[in-house]
Amino acid sequence: DQQVKQNSPSLRVQEGRISILNCDYTNSMFDYFLWYKKYPAEGPTFLISISSIKDKNEDGRFTVFLNKSAKHLSLHIVPSQPGDSAVYFCAASVGPRTGTASKLTFGTGTRLQVTL
């Protein structure tokens, strides 16, 4: 049962344009969401996160939007750069108030290719 889904395995965007990566989740208990970026032969690196009390979080060229009613989040990269080419993983977690531990549930990833 895939609780976090990234339905687009790959995305190709031209340099300078906007990249939009999408993620859907099914578990309504998730209340903390993260995006990780992964280059080949490296571990995932944290990019940006958002708590369920917000609907938007920005960090430079990266913005994450959360639509709780639709159980959907998206990562926008503007402008896209060739160095952004990587696999992007969406992850979700249940917050500490439930008393459970902070395991992350990951999506299967979207491979972004930014072309010149």
Next chain:
Amino acid sequence: DSGVTQTPKHLITATGQRVTLRCSPRSGDLSVYWYQQSLDQGLQFLIQYYNGEERAKGNILERFSAQQFPDLHSELNLSSLELGDSALYFCASSETGFPDTQYFGPGTRLTVL
């Protein structure tokens, strides 16, 4: 460099064998997580330790076990290996046991022949 180290980088072994993967968390991080990434799969959470104690368990097989030592490094033991255990195994660490950013190591690629 995330500050999380994993050894070895690559491991090739045969079915039925046992291997140990090692992880050293970032300095000061008390929480260690293990994940498995099989071909074309997302990262699957296996287990979490916090300051030496098991905190959460995911879809970890009974043939797999882990521990976190007093110096906070962790080991993941995989036994009776099967072909399907071939995967990338990532370790991550975080400062607390609560949901915050996890810093990942470079992974250990295990190949079972």
